[in-house]
Amino acid sequence: MSRTMEIIKKNAMLLVLVLVMLIFQMLIVYNNKGSLFASRNITNLIAQNGYVIILATGMLLCILTGGNIDLSVGSQVCLIAAIGATLIVKNGVNIYIGIAVCLGSGILLGAWQAFWIAYMRIPPFIVTLSGMLAYRGLARVILKGLTISPVPAEFTRYFGSFLGGGNDLQAKLRFSLILGAAVVVMLIVFVVHSRIVKVRKKYQVEPALWMGIKYAVTCAVLMFVFYSFGKDRGVPVVLILLSIVVLAYYYYTSKTVPGRYLYALGGNEKAARLSGVNTNGVMFFAYTNMGFLASIAALVCLARFNSSFPDLGRSYEMDAIGACFIGGASAYGGVGTVGGALVGTIFMGVLNNGMSILGVDQNWQEVIKGSVLLAAVIWDILSKKRKTAA
Amino acid sequence: MGGMLLQLKGIIKEFPGVRALDNVDMDVAEGEIHALVGENGAGKSTLMNVLSGIYPHGSYKGEIIFDGKTCAFSTMRDSEKLGIVIIHQELALVPYMTIAENMFLGNERGSAFNIDWDETRRKSDEFLRMVGLHESSQTLVKDIGVGKQQLVEIAKALAKNVRLLILDEPTASLNENESQKLLGLLLDFKKQGMTSILISHKLSEVSQVADRITIIRDGRTIETLIKDKDDIGEGRIIKGMVGREMNSRFPARTPKIEEITLEVKNWTVRHQLYEERLVCEDVSLNVRKGEVVGISGLMGAGRTELAMSIFGRSYGHGIKGSIFINGREIHLKNTRDAIKNGIAYVTEDRKGNGLILSNSLRVNITLSNMSKVSTHKRIDTDLERMVAEEYRKMLQVKCSSIEQNADNLSGGNQQKVLLSKWMFAEPEILILDEPTRGIDVGAKYEIYKIINDLVSNGKSVLFISSEMPELLGMCDRIYVMSEGRIVSELSREEATQEAIMSSILGTGDPIKKTA
Numbered sequence: 001m002s003r004t005m006e007i008i009k010k011n012a013m014l015l016v017l018v019l020v021m022l023i024f025q026m027l028i029v030y031n032n033k034g035s036l037f038a039s040r041n042i043t044n045l046i047a048q049n050g051y052v053i054i055l056a057t058g059m060l061l062c063i064l065t066g067g068n069i070d071l072s073v074g075s076q077v078c079l080i081a082a083i084g085a086t087l088i089v090k091n092g093v094n095i096y097i098g099i100a101v102c103l104g105s106g107i108l109l110g111a112w113q114a115f116w117i118a119y120m121r122i123p124p125f126i127v128t129l130s131g132m133l134a135y136r137g138l139a140r141v142i143l144k145g146l147t148i149s150p151v152p153a154e155f156t157r158y159f160g161s162f163l164g165g166g167n168d169l170q171a172k173l174r175f176s177l178i179l180g181a182a183v184v185v186m187l188i189v190f191v192v193h194s195r196i197v198k199v200r201k202k203y204q205v206e207p208a209l210w211m212g213i214k215y216a217v218t219c220a221v222l223m224f225v226f227y228s229f230g231k232d233r234g235v236p237v238v239l240i241l242l243s244i245v246v247l248a249y250y251y252y253t254s255k256t257v258p259g260r261y262l263y264a265l266g267g268n269e270k271a272a273r274l275s276g277v278n279t280n281g282v283m284f285f286a287y288t289n290m291g292f293l294a295s296i297a298a299l300v301c302l303a304r305f306n307s308s309f310p311d312l313g314r315s316y317e318m319d320a321i322g323a324c325f326i327g328g329a330s331a332y333g334g335v336g337t338v339g340g341a342l343v344g345t346i347f348m349g350v351l352n353n354g355m356s357i358l359g360v361d362q363n364w365q366e367v368i369k370g371s372v373l374l375a376a377v378i379w380d381i382l383s384k385k386r387k388t389a390a
Numbered sequence: 391m392g393g394m395l396l397q398l399k400g401i402i403k404e405f406p407g408v409r410a411l412d413n414v415d416m417d418v419a420e421g422e423i424h425a426l427v428g429e430n431g432a433g434k435s436t437l438m439n440v441l442s443g444i445y446p447h448g449s450y451k452g453e454i455i456f457d458g459k460t461c462a463f464s465t466m467r468d469s470e471k472l473g474i475v476i477i478h479q480e481l482a483l484v485p486y487m488t489i490a491e492n493m494f495l496g497n498e499r500g501s502a503f504n505i506d507w508d509e510t511r512r513k514s515d516e517f518l519r520m521v522g523l524h525e526s527s528q529t530l531v532k533d534i535g536v537g538k539q540q541l542v543e544i545a546k547a548l549a550k551n552v553r554l555l556i557l558d559e560p561t562a563s564l565n566e567n568e569s570q571k572l573l574g575l576l577l578d579f580k581k582q583g584m585t586s587i588l589i590s591h592k593l594s595e596v597s598q599v600a601d602r603i604t605i606i607r608d609g610r611t612i613e614t615l616i617k618d619k620d621d622i623g624e625g626r627i628i629k630g631m632v633g634r635e636m637n638s639r640f641p642a643r644t645p646k647i648e649e650i651t652l653e654v655k656n657w658t659v660r661h662q663l664y665e666e667r668l669v670c671e672d673v674s675l676n677v678r679k680g681e682v683v684g685i686s687g688l689m690g691a692g693r694t695e696l697a698m699s700i701f702g703r704s705y706g707h708g709i710k711g712s713i714f715i716n717g718r719e720i721h722l723k724n725t726r727d728a729i730k731n732g733i734a735y736v737t738e739d740r741k742g743n744g745l746i747l748s749n750s751l752r753v754n755i756t757l758s759n760m761s762k763v764s765t766h767k768r769i770d771t772d773l774e775r776m777v778a779e780e781y782r783k784m785l786q787v788k789c790s791s792i793e794q795n796a797d798n799l800s801g802g803n804q805q806k807v808l809l810s811k812w813m814f815a816e817p818e819i820l821i822l823d824e825p826t827r828g829i830d831v832g833a834k835y836e837i838y839k840i841i842n843d844l845v846s847n848g849k850s851v852l853f854i855s856s857e858m859p860e861l862l863g864m865c866d867r868i869y870v871m872s873e874g875r876i877v878s879e880l881s882r883e884e885a886t887q888e889a890i891m892s893s894i895l896g897t898g899d900p901i902k903k904t905a
Contacts, residue, residue: 203772257760257767264757267746274704274735274743275758275811276726334748 072131077313085308110291149307159303162234180226266333473553640863702728802833
């Protein structure tokens with residue numbers, strides 16, 4: 001009984017997400033507006049939220065360092081997209097060089113702020129607020145206040161196209177399902193292998209039943225998503241990029257030494273320093289990395305909107321911050337996971353998407369999103385309070 | 391002595407999985423000083439939280455009778471209204487407010503929209519006089535020492551018309567002099583008819599001032615000792631607390647001392663913020679392999695500052711001097727260098743500087759030596775678990791599992807985790823700064839045993855402590871520090887409390903220094 005409760009508690013956000021999805025589905029079907037799980041809509045969900053996932057991952061690292069946020073990411077995205085579009089579209093620079101310049105400038109923008117935050121100890125809120133204004137201004141200067149479009153197809157191919165696309169519907173579905181099956185098989189092999197290793201070394205393992213259920217559900221969801229891709233336009237290329245980012249940072253935060261230091265810094269900076277952690281270095285990395293990920297998000301946005309414009313990336317930072325906190329990151333730092341940020345992003349995405357399908361007024365959508373964010377943090381803090389009181 | 395002011399009857403408090411209080415009874419008579427003692431985790435704090443309403447009525451079973459009336463407090467405010475005031479071990483003062491503002495925080499004079507500052511000041515001066523604190527009520531709290539802050543807390547309690555004053559480890563961070571002053575104050579208040587409950591690990595103080603002593607162990611009342619009727623000596627109290635006679639408070643060890651491992655020469659350190667102030671001046675000391683060397687001194691003598699500056703310059707400015715390890719001079723730029731060169735510093739402030747409270751035991755234990763559980767920066771979580779488990783067993787840390795967060799552990803167990811962490815760093819030289827502060831007798835004994843094991847395995851230990859009996863019982867040699875200088879070096883044979891005190895006093899007035 002207590003074990004079940006523990007599992008529920010640990011995955012509460014995920015359960016709430018499923019619940020919200022079901023409620024939306026009921027409302028949508030009831031109002032005859034199609035389906036949340038329609039093939040086209042699944043693809044849309046990914047396209048609409050790709051950049052948020054990337055930014056939320058970077059934001060999570062900043063939040064881990066001590067509840068610090070980066071307000072400048074939206075402006076960073078805009079500035080980098082402006083640089084990219086100017087080079088590639090206006091000046092016809094080779095796209096690979098263009099992409100490299102974008103990534104490089106993202107790292108520079110991040111490092112500039114990171115320097116002041118990590119080594120001069122200027123509060124991140126101030127530094128990134130200044131970045132938010134300055135980067136946006138620079139972007140306008142570069143764009144001269146205008147929109148640059150269209151982006152060459154050669155570029156969008158890498159960030160906005162679909163695999164297995166084409167007109168042969170049968171072939172497309174087959175391709176998607178095979179790819180999905182491959183992913184599922186890889187997942188199963190990986191999970192089973194690590195379990196066998198653990199058992200052999202006599203380490204603790206999860207109960208087999210729970211693990212079976214967990215991965216059966218995961219695989220079923222994966223197969224359904226790939227099936228939806230096959231039914232629609234094929235597997236979105238951006239999904240591959242997202243998977244790489246999420247997996248890489250999941251690994252970084254949970255399995256590596258520098259990742260561990262992020263949690264140590266956020267949990268207790270003094271203790272971390274006295275344990276030989278280069279705390280300034282860790283801080284510097286978190287904010288530089290945010291710039292790097294902002295540049296990837298900028299490339300994705302450039303392809304998705306097929307243009308660069310002065311208002312690009314407006315309030316993206318809020319989406320990213322919101323996703324992290326909804327996903328259980330602590331506002332004081334030291335607590336939070338990439339998985340949580342992913343769930344938080346999907347949650348926000350479903351909320352947006354579901355309300356749009358239902359035709360909820362844009363302004364009310366914002367009210368609802370704001371309330372959900374507050375509720376998530378309140379819930380997090382109250383549940384912790386109960387734990388410490390116990 | 392008057393009637394009973396407070397009666398606790400059959401208090402039972404349960405947390406998920408544990409019964410923290412199991413039928414605790416306690417009576418406090420009007421006008422007495424009642425001591426409450428027990429090992430860490432015995433349930434003292436829980437009991438006080440029940441009494442003061444932090445755990446509201448209904449969350450526990452049993453009865454609280456105060457002044458003849460049964461009470462049902464649902465918040466701390468309810469208990470304060472009746473005059474039950476608790477002063478916690480961690481002081482709750484706002485550093486950037488004045489003494490007067492702090493004293494009437496939440497209890498402001500005048501009305502909510504018009505604070506009467508003149509009245510506030512007059513009142514605070516009056517209460518400050520009562521507690522014998524000669525400071526202006528306009529001084530910022532951050533500018534006075536811990537000892538004086540403790541007095542401000544007491545004055546604050548007096549301002550609330552206190553009838554029952556509860557002090558939780560009031561002398562834990564005070565030096566001998568300040569402690570005596572505080573205890574004297576308690577006795578004065580007693581003469582004026584005030585009732586107080588004193589929770590303390592310093593049993594000598596308990597025997598000194600208490601009229602009655604209630605001992606709790608594992609959430610149960612074991613006995614109540616009465617002054618002039620029972621033996622209230624330290625040995626007797628310890629017996630009640632641990633349930634057995636403690637023959638020796640310090641485990642025996644045959645010293646096997648070899649060559650010098652750490653030598654510090656002409657070490658001078660300036661204050662972190664006020665660079666014109668010297669906190670350590672021309673300090674030279676050495677530690678040998680297999681030796682426990684103590685550093686004694688009053689609070690503010692510069693011991694922690696010395697230790698931290700040696701540990702990779704983690705404290706201070708303009709550090710001058712040289713460090714030799716095994717005869718070779720080394721330059722330590724940061725804590726990482728220090729760890730690499732085999733030095734570990736176990737901080738006195740385990741919550742603030744030592745542990746990552748929001749992380750698990752496992753994560754805390756491996757933090758200072760991640761390379762041992764990782765290859766190419768990749769953490770082997772399984773290996774990490776094994777390591778953590780090994781240390782948990784070796785040091786007998788009481789916890790539900792190694793995945794438990796550090797903030798849910800009792801003080802003694804946190805200290806063990808902190809020690810595990812630094813033992814895992816495999817240092818040759820360990821600097822232990824107040825390793826037994828605020829932990830109970832049983833846990834202290836275990837920590838002493840760990841120290842003995844370390845030196846018999848060829849490590850060197852530098853042992854900083856404010857408790858003289860502990861240094862005398864554990865060290866092979868003791869340095870005495872005063873005002874940033876080493877004023878004497880005493881061998882085991884020479885070292886006595888008197889010898890240490892007189893070397894401190896030889897250089898000046900100790901009361902002035904700690905201000």
